[in-house]
Amino acid sequence: MKKAKDILKHLFNPFNDKLQEKRCLKKIIALMPRKYNKYITSYSLKGEILYINVSHPALRQEIFYNKNIIFSIIKTLHKANQCNSINPKKIVTFYKYQKPLAPPKEIKFYIKEAGKFEIKTKKENLRKKFEEIKNLINSKPG
Template sequence: MKTAKEILSHILAPYESKLSLHRCLRKIIALMPQNYKKYITQMSYKGDVLYIKVSHPALRQEIFYKRNLIFSLIKTMHSAGICKQINPKKIITDYKYSPPPKPPKEIKFYIRKVEDFDIKAKNPEIKKKFEEIKEALKASCR
C-alpha cells in the first residue's frame, strides 16, 4: 500500500514545475524590502519576462527604477542553488487598480438564557437527552 506522500507526489507530478515556479516567485517577494512587499499583488513569469503587479501607481515606477535589486535577489538565489528556472531578461511592472476592501457587515446576535431553548426533537430518546442537557445547564448556571 502506498503512503500518503507517494500518492500526493503522484497526483502533483504534472504540476510540479508550476508549483516550484510559484514557490520561487513567493520567495522573491519575501526577500524584497517591506515597503515594496506589501504593495505587490501578483508576480508572474512568462518567457524571459518577470511581470510584477502593484496596487499603488507610485510604487510601479519605483520598482521599475530599482529592478537591479530584483536581479540581484535572483542572482543570490541562483548562487544558493535554488530557483534556477527563473532567469528574467526584463522586468515589467504594472499598476492594477483595486478598490479598497469593504468593511465587514455588522453581525447581530442575541443572548438568551441558557435554559430557554426549545426542544424540537421528535424522537423520544433524543428528546430525553436534550432534557438532561437542559437540566445540567440550569444546574451549572446557578
C-alpha cells in the same frame, strides 16, 4: 500498498513545475525590501518576463527603476542552487486601479403570514390541493 508520499508525488507531478515556480516567486518577493513587498498585490512569470502588479503608481516606477534589486536576489538564489528554473530577462511592473470594496447593503426581509398566499395555478386538481394546504395552515393555532 503505496506510501502516502509516493501517492502525493504522483498526483502533484504534472503541477510540480508551476508549484516550484510559485514558491520561488514568493521567496523573491519576500526577500525584497519591506517598502516594496507590502505594496505588491500579485506577480507572475510568463516566459522570460516577470510581471509584478503593485497597488500604488509611484511604487510601480520605483520598482521599475530599481529592478536590479530583484535581479540580485535571483542571482543570490541561483548561487545557493535554488530557483534555477526562474531566470527572467525582463521585469514589467504595472498598476491597475481597483476600487475599494463597497460595504454590503442592508438586506431587508419581508415576512408574510403563513396562511396568506395566492394560488395562481390554472389546473383544478392542483388548486384543490393548495386550498387544502391553506386550510390546514389556517386551522392550526399559533
